[in-house]
């Protein structure tokens with residue numbers, strides 16, 4: 324668990340009139356139901372800035388926790404289209420991060436309300452970490468180092484940085500506080516492991532392994548859709564019979580699996596290692612379109628998951644999809660996401 328440490332931004336100190344959520348609600352500025360838990364320190368407004376925001380997984384989670392996201396930045400237009408459709412109230416900006424720290428900090432500060440709690444989040448990409456040589460490793464880490472310099476320069480009240488699991492060694496060597504998070508421990512139907520560095524929050528898992536949410540829990544409509552495909556001999560139920568679940572009626576040799584590597588018929592080691600039975604949380608989603616397959620010694624593709632189903636496996640129900648974005652881009656945007664319930668737990672865990 325992260326050792327929380329509170330820092331104070333210089334320009335946030337002093338006797339200032341801190342806006343309270345109730346005042347803002349009274350102004351009719353925000354809909355009350357959007358802000359479930361917004362207050363620390365007796366009603367202080369919490370604002371977040373989401374850098375490398377992609378389609379908005381982190382923004383969505385923070386918003387669910389009642390944090391007001393005042394700015395989200397990415398250099399990828401398509402991802403920002405997704406972000407805007409799902410979070411039209413959040414200001415977005417499209418430009419390349421990684422330039423002047425002073426200018427970036429000034430731009431961010433211009434969006435913050437004086438006296439509010441400031442949380443800075445970033446998901447800087449980090450390439451080729453696991454098998455890169457030292458030189459390539461440096462280049463792959465450029466944006467991570469840049470983000471950490473920005474944190475040091477801005478000294479926010481709290482901050483978080485999400486990244487791939489192999490970054491933990493580098494963080495450890497550089498004394499950056501971090502925790503390894505398995506999204507399944509936060510109610511996500513996916514065993515996605517990511518590293519979250521940061522200060523000023525504590526994470527409280529909501530689920531233990533025994534109660535992890537499975538694929539079929541998250542996508543219960545698959546029961547009705549699949550049961551006759553899997554077992555064609557099965558008689559349609561009468562209205563008086565209880566609903567059969569796919570897991571209870573599938574023969575023990577036949578498994579319905581979700582493959583997160585887009586494998587269709589392959590039974591290679593790689594294909595099998597990215598398969599999960601639907602009564603468990605799925606393996607880590609990537610840019611590949613997940614496939615629903617029937618595995619019984621050999622594998623048969625049943626169908627691909629839809630983008631909305633894929634987003635649900637990231638813990639984001641009700642995800643909206645803009646028109647005109649290429650399929651490959653959509654799955655990359657969703658596969659890249661911070662699982663919103665994890666960001667929500669950080670937002671709720673601010674201290």
Ligand SMILES: C[S@@+](CC[C@H](N)C(=O)[O-])C[C@H]1O[C@@H](n2cnc3c(N)ncnc32)[C@H](O)[C@@H]1O
Pocket residue numbers: 375376377378379380381382396397398399402418419420421445446447448466656659660661662
């Ligand atoms: C891991 S994804 C972020 C996912 C996002 N946090 C979410 O929860 O949906 C990394 C993002 O960084 C963006 N990116 C990469 N290099 C960038 C740069 N120099 N400036 C701005 N954005 C950049 C990519 O377009 C991508 O959307």
